[in-house]
Amino acid sequence: MLLSAVFVISLCLGTGVQGLFEFDKEPIFPTQAELRTLRGISKADYELAVTMGVDSIDRIQTFEDNLSSRGINVKNGSISHKQLIETLPDKKAQETNSLARKILKSSLYIYNSQCIQKDVSPESCAAFIASIPIPDKTKGLSEECLELISSRKDGNNVFRRLLESNYKDGFYQMDDKLPSPREISNSALHGTIASSNDGNNHEDSHSKNLALVQWTQFIEHDLSKPVASSSQDGRQIECCDEDNYANAPRNRHPDCAPLIGVNLFSKYGRETCLNYVRSALSIERCNFGPAEQLNQATGYLDLSQLYGFTRKSQRSMRTFSHGKLKSSNEGLLPLAEGERRNLYCALKSDANETCFMAGDTRVNSNPYSIILYTIFLRSHNQFAEEIRTRHPDWTDESIFRAAKKLNVQLYREIVFEEWLPVALGEKISASINSEPISKRSINPGQLEVSNEFAVAAIRFYFSMMPNVLQRMPTPLNNEIASEDAMSKLSPTALFNLMEASFRSEVLDKSTKVNEFLASMLNQRALQMDATYAGDLIEEFTKARVPSRPNVLAFDIQRGRDHGLQGYVKYLEQCEGRSIATWDDLNNYIAQSEITKLKSVYKHVSDVDLIVGGISEIPANGSTVGPTFTCILGEQFSKIRQWHHNLVEDPVSFDSKMKKVTAAKLMCGNSELKEVPKNIFYIASNTNPLVPCYELLRSS
Numbered sequence: 001m002l003l004s005a006v007f008v009i010s011l012c013l014g015t016g017v018q019g020l021f022e023f024d025k026e027p028i029f030p031t032q033a034e035l036r037t038l039r040g041i042s043k044a045d046y047e048l049a050v051t052m053g054v055d056s057i058d059r060i061q062t063f064e065d066n067l068s069s070r071g072i073n074v075k076n077g078s079i080s081h082k083q084l085i086e087t088l089p090d091k092k093a094q095e096t097n098s099l100a101r102k103i104l105k106s107s108l109y110i111y112n113s114q115c116i117q118k119d120v121s122p123e124s125c126a127a128f129i130a131s132i133p134i135p136d137k138t139k140g141l142s143e144e145c146l147e148l149i150s151s152r153k154d155g156n157n158v159f160r161r162l163l164e165s166n167y168k169d170g171f172y173q174m175d176d177k178l179p180s181p182r183e184i185s186n187s188a189l190h191g192t193i194a195s196s197n198d199g200n201n202h203e204d205s206h207s208k209n210l211a212l213v214q215w216t217q218f219i220e221h222d223l224s225k226p227v228a229s230s231s232q233d234g235r236q237i238e239c240c241d242e243d244n245y246a247n248a249p250r251n252r253h254p255d256c257a258p259l260i261g262v263n264l265f266s267k268y269g270r271e272t273c274l275n276y277v278r279s280a281l282s283i284e285r286c287n288f289g290p291a292e293q294l295n296q297a298t299g300y301l302d303l304s305q306l307y308g309f310t311r312k313s314q315r316s317m318r319t320f321s322h323g324k325l326k327s328s329n330e331g332l333l334p335l336a337e338g339e340r341r342n343l344y345c346a347l348k349s350d351a352n353e354t355c356f357m358a359g360d361t362r363v364n365s366n367p368y369s370i371i372l373y374t375i376f377l378r379s380h381n382q383f384a385e386e387i388r389t390r391h392p393d394w395t396d397e398s399i400f401r402a403a404k405k406l407n408v409q410l411y412r413e414i415v416f417e418e419w420l421p422v423a424l425g426e427k428i429s430a431s432i433n434s435e436p437i438s439k440r441s442i443n444p445g446q447l448e449v450s451n452e453f454a455v456a457a458i459r460f461y462f463s464m465m466p467n468v469l470q471r472m473p474t475p476l477n478n479e480i481a482s483e484d485a486m487s488k489l490s491p492t493a494l495f496n497l498m499e500a501s502f503r504s505e506v507l508d509k510s511t512k513v514n515e516f517l518a519s520m521l522n523q524r525a526l527q528m529d530a531t532y533a534g535d536l537i538e539e540f541t542k543a544r545v546p547s548r549p550n551v552l553a554f555d556i557q558r559g560r561d562h563g564l565q566g567y568v569k570y571l572e573q574c575e576g577r578s579i580a581t582w583d584d585l586n587n588y589i590a591q592s593e594i595t596k597l598k599s600v601y602k603h604v605s606d607v608d609l610i611v612g613g614i615s616e617i618p619a620n621g622s623t624v625g626p627t628f629t630c631i632l633g634e635q636f637s638k639i640r641q642w643h644h645n646l647v648e649d650p651v652s653f654d655s656k657m658k659k660v661t662a663a664k665l666m667c668g669n670s671e672l673k674e675v676p677k678n679i680f681y682i683a684s685n686t687n688p689l690v691p692c693y694e695l696l697r698s699s
Contacts, residue, residue: 021630021631021633021634021637022634023162023163023570023573023634024573025161025162025163025164026163026164028123028124028126028127028164029124030120030121030124030127030128031124033119034119034120034121034124034128035128037114037115037118037119037120038114038115038120038124038125038128038129041110041114041129043135045110045113045114046110046132046134046135046288047135047138048109049106049107049109049110049113049288050102050106050134050135050138050139050141051138051139052105052106052109053102053103053104053105053106053107053108053109054102054105054106054139054141056105056109057098057101057102057105057232060232060254061231061232061233063253063254064231064232064233064235064253067251067253068231068235070251072238072241072247072251073235073236073238074236074237074238074275075238075242076342076346076347076348076349077346077347077348077349078242078346079244079274079275079546079547079548079549080238080239080240080275081342081346081502082346082501082502082549083228083274083275083276083549083554084228084236084275085343085344085345085346085361085362085364085365085502086361086362086365087225087226087227087228087277087279088227088228088236088343088361089227089228089229089230089280089294089296090227090296090309090310090313091234092154092155092156092310093156093227093280093294093296094230094234094280095148096148096156096280096281096282096283096294097229097230097280097281097282097294098232099141099144099145099148099283100280100281100282100283100291100292100294101229101281102139102141103134103141103145103283103286103288103289104171104172104281104290104291106134106141106288107126107129107171107288107289107290108169108171108172110125110129110288111125111126111129111169111170111171121170122167122168122169122170122171123170124170125170126165126167126170126171126289126290129287129288129289130287130288130289130290131287132287132288133285133286133287134286134287134288142286145283145286146286148283149283149285149286154298154309154310154311155225155295155296155297155298155299155304155309155310156282156294156295156296157282157294157295157299157447157448157449158282158283158284158292158293158294158295158448159226159282159292159293159294159295159448159449159450159451159454159562160448160449160450160451161292161450161451161452162450162451162452162570162573162631162634163452163564163565163569163570163573164565165290165291165292165563166563166564166565166566167290167291167563170290171289171290171291172290172291172563174257174560174561174563175560178560178601178606178608179600179601179606180259180260180261181259181550181552181553181554181556181557181560181608182259182260182261182274182538182550182553183261183600184552184553184556184600184601184608184611185532185537185538185550185552185553185556186261186537186538186550186553187599187600188596188597188599188600189530189531189532189552189596189611190531190532190537206681207524207681207682207684207687208422208464208524208525208623208680208681208682209520209521209522209523209524209525209676209679209680209681209682210368210464210465210466210469210519210520210521210523210524210525211520211521211662211679211680212419212422212423212461212464212525212623212680213368213461213464213465213525214368214369214371214372214520215372215415215419215662215680216419216423216458216460216461217365217366217368217369217461218305218369218372218373219301219415219419219458220454220458220459220461221297221305221360221362221363221369222297222298222301222302222303222304222305223297223299223300223301223449223453223454223458223635223639224295224297224449224453224454224455224458225295225296225297225309225360225362226279226280226293226294226295226296226454226455226558226562227279227280227294227296228277228278228279228280229255229277229278229279229280229281230277230280231253236277237253237255237256237277238253238275239252239253239256239257239258239273239275239276239277240258240273240274240275241273243545244272244273244274244545244546245270245271245272245273245545246258246260246270246271246272246273247273253277255277255278256276256277256278257276257277257278257557257561258273258274258275258276259273259274259275259276259550259553259554259557260272260273261273261274261546272545272546273546274538274546274549274550274553274554276554276557276558276561278561279293279294279558279561279562280293280294280296281293281294282294282295290563291563293451293561293562295448295449295454296309297309297360297449298447299447299448299449300447300639300642300643300646301408301411301412301415301639301643302408303376303404303407303408303411304359304360305358305359305360305362305363305373306325306358306359306360306373306376306377306380307325307359307404308359308360309359309360313359314359316357317334317357317358317359318400320396321396322384322385322388322396322399323384323387323388323394323396323397323398323399323400323401323402323403324380324381324384324385324400324403325377325380325381325384327377327378327381328356329509329510330509330510331374331377331378331381331510332356332374332507332508332510332513333356333357333358333363333370333373333374333377333504334356334357334358335354335355335356335357336355336356336357340357341355343361344356344357344361344363344364344502345364345502345503345504346501346502346503347503353503353504353505354504354505354507354508355503355504356370356373356504356507358373358377364502364503364504365501365502366465366497366500366501367469367494367495367500367506367507367516368465368469368520370504370507371507371513371516371517371520374507374513374669375665375666375669375670376407376411378669379407379410379665379668379669380403380404380407381403382668382669383402383403383406383407384399384400384403387399387402387403410659410660410665412643413659413660414660414661414662414665416429416432416433416636416640417433418661418662418678418679418680419662419680420432420433420636422623422678422680422681423622423623423624423632424621424622424623424624424629424632424633424636425619425620425621425622425623425629426621427620427621428621428622428629428633431633432633432636432637432640433640435637435640435641437641437644437645438641438645439645447642449635450631450634450635451562451563451564452564452570452609452631453631453632453634453635455555455558455559455562455564455610456555456559456564456609456610456613456628456631457613457624457627457628457631457632457635458632458635459555459610460528460613460614460623460624460628462532462536462551462552462555463526463527463528463529463530463531463532463614464525464526464527464528464623465497465525465526465532465533465536466497466523466525466526466533467496467497467498467533467534467535468493468494468495468496468497469493469494469495469516469519469520469523470492470493470494470519470523471492471493471494471515471519472515472518472519472522494506494512494515494516494519495516496535497533497535497536498535498548501535501548511671513670514670514671514672517666517670517672518672521666521675521676521679521682521683522676522682522683523682524682528614528618528623528624529593529614529615530593530596530611530614530615532551532552535548536550536551536552537550537551537552537553538550538553552610555610556608556610556611559608559609559610560608564608564609565609566605566606566607566608566609566612567607567608567609567611567612567613567627568585568604568605568607568612569605570609570612570627570630570631571588571612571626571627573630574626574627574629574630574631575588575626575627579604580604581604582594582597582598582604584604585604588616588617588625588626588627589612589615589616589617589625590617593615596615597611597612597615609627612627613625613627613628613631614628616628661695662679662680663675663676663677663678663679663690663695664695664696666679667692667695667696668695668696672692673691673692674689674690674691674692675689675690675692675695676688676689676690677689677690
């Protein structure tokens with residue numbers, strides 16, 4: 001019988017903040033012989049390790065200059081350019097990564113010179129030296145590290161781990177025995193290299209609409225931003241050649257882990273290639289130890305994806321007049337100008353094409369994303385206008401802070417009260433929202449998002465994203481409450497996902513926001529499963545090389561890069577049972593999907609977390625299966641605790657829009673005439689359309 005995540009979690013209720021969704025890390029205990037060896041490593045050995053580690057990183061600069069001189073760099077408008085925008089590091093992230101890599105190199109020197117030579121296991125070595133501080137006065141590394149940690153205020157924190165890291169050498173080396181991410185994505189899960197599935201044959205059976213996809217991506221942008229490593233001088237790294245074939249090893253940066261594929265059209269042809277640069281690293285303590293990845297986002301629900309993760313990026317979004325954010329024609333997002341366009345849009349030329357900007361470079365990842373950024377920008381400016389009308393003597397700064405606080409507050413309420421019950425189910429959501437608050441002081445630096453949440457669980461929405469958004473030919477009216485809204489959609493597309501990725505042109509007019517919103521609210525999302533729409537995996541051009549990114553393969557590779565444990569380790573923790581064979585998955589994954597997994601993975605323990613998670617049968621009432629429900633629930637449980645414990649600036653202003661539902665937010669910031677009562681489901685007899693004038697009249 002299926003042991004649901006709800007049951008396992010309910011056993012823990014009532015024990016405070018540590019009671020919900022907790023994971024138990026298995027402690028690593030070196031043997032007595034290993035301990036004697038490890039304790040014998042001298043201060044001089046550690047000092048030498050730092051010297052060697054720092055020098056190793058410094059020497060990379062010459063190699064990077066040589067790569068640049070050979071023209072090996074990211075080209076505008078390329079597949080790599082899109083991936084770069086998705087993972088673009090800011091200057092602070094680059095500085096943090098450089099420092100963290102020096103510490104990692106120093107740690108690896110200890111491992112190679114001491115542990116390997118004296119038969120100490122990688123796990124024991126990594127666990128032991130993680131308690132050893134970086135020596136003082138050696139290459140200035142300790143001082144630099146302490147200064148960075150003390151000055152950390154805006155994001156750039158460490159991703160925490162639910163389970164111990166899983167590296168071949170205990171520190172950083174990825175497992176090279178697992179099947180290729182592209183093979184898993186293309187052959188095992190989709191059955192064909194060029195899947196053209198538009199998703200209409202596997203729509204969500206519970207009538208969830210594309211607003212769920214849209215909001216999940218928006219929330220991910222707020223909480224999580226793993227970023228790619230870059231060269232010492234800030235240049236971005238390219239691991240493939242401009243024709244999407246694999247670079248020769250002499251032209252490959254050490255931070256490259258490209259997604260290599262066999263040439264399907266020629267036995268002796270060159271290997272095809274999709275760019276993957278290993279994620280930037282961060283520092284939790286100034287100690288030796290294994291790699292820990294950097295989260296450029298702030299780690300809590302604060303609309304930083306709109307306002308900016310740092311003070312500098314926030315300033316670029318403000319008008320500094322009447323507390324408002326910048327906007328362009330008819331309340332659209334502000335435009336990226338000049339060289340900044342390459343940071344937000346993947347354009348092949350300098351053609352005069354619309355390109356939006358926001359606090360996060362991912363704003364243009366697809367039109368779904370752009371729309372919600374636009375809605376919250378308009379919401380902020382409406383709050384600012386209302387505040388200025390009531391308090392004409394308030395300064396720009398006072399108005400801005402009050403408007404931002406109200407905007408963030410309504411956003412948080414919608415996430416916890418409306419989105420969470422749809423994503424995780426009513427029971428799990430109620431457990432999280434009723435959990436007693438554990439009073440404790442919270443430092444913003446403690447707001448850490450889990451690696452498992454960031455690079456696997458929250459990414460479930462990609463499985464539900466179709467190739468196209470279908471056009472709504474005529475304005476909706478309340479008659480649709482008695483029929484399926486999908487019947488009102490035209491087969492004509494408002495946009496194609498591949499063509500609109502990291503471009504803003506499809507939303508260059510305010511009227512299009514209304515048109516896109518109406519269609520999104522009434523088009524079913526796809527089923528949450530292991531099949532992605534064709535535009536999200538790769539297709540080959542006539543030149544027989546990939547013509548677009550492979551989102552699933554990229555996510556599989558990133559999970560390995562971040563050292564995540566295999567899927568079954570998390571399932572075992574969430575469900576409280578051992579998983580040793582493929583048959584043990586029968587209660588969680590359909591047999592047809594297990595057959596696909598067995599065709600590519602040698603053993604059940606090899607299955608990657610994201611692959612296992614999206615393959616699961618949804619848990620009771622949840623959009624996702626028990627493992628992702630558990631990981632997502634753990635994160636949102638902690639976020640709710642953090643929110644209640646953060647000391648924030650009070651704002652003595654009671655807006656008429658303070659209590660806002662998602663439906664009211666849509667109506668108040670668009671020209672829609674009606675919306676479904678619950679915006680995450682298409683309109684039906686049980687979820688009728690509500691006229692916007694009624695919702696706004698009750699404000």
